[in-house]
Structure formats: C-alpha cells, structure tokens
Amino acid sequence: MKKIAILAALPAAALALSACGEDSAVEEQGDMLEERADAVEDYGDDQAAALEEQADEAPTDAQEDALNARAEEIDDIGDERADALNERADEME
Secondary structure, three states: OHHHHHHHHHHHHHHHHHOOOOOOHHHHHHHHHHHHHHHHHHHHHHHHHHHHHHHHOOOOHHHHHHHHHHHHHHHHHHHHHHHHHHHHHHHHO
C-alpha cells in the first residue's frame, strides 16, 4: 500500500521540482494560507482532544456523550475550515 502511495506522489514531486524557482507574491500568499490552514486544523484538534479528556472524566454517561459529540463537531469545523483555506491556497498556485 505504501508503494502505491509513493508511486502516486511521484508525478507531483516531479512537477514540484520542475517548478523550482522564486515564488510570486500570489504563490507566497498561497503558502501562507496553507500554513494558516495547518494552524487552524491543529487548533481544532487540540480543542477536540481537550474535550475528549474532559469526557473521559465526566461523572455521567450523558455528559461524556455530550462532550464527545462536541469534540467531534469542533474537530469537523476545524477540518472544514482548513480544507477551505487549502482550496483557496491551491487556486493561488
């Protein structure tokens, strides 16, 4: 399975190497958006993990379920926002 993933990535890597050179201002903005997307996703992951820890210590099953559901929502929101930022970044490249 790993070999398939590596083989699938080869054309993209070759394209990236052939496009080496100085980035334009728009490409640099795209790179900054990608970094922002990573930060947004990491923040959502951290917040969700914190809620999951609280859920593990919840005194009732209902509270645990509610905290876990909220953690999942927060994780999904972070992922969706990061995806949107990455899409905009891809359009700039």
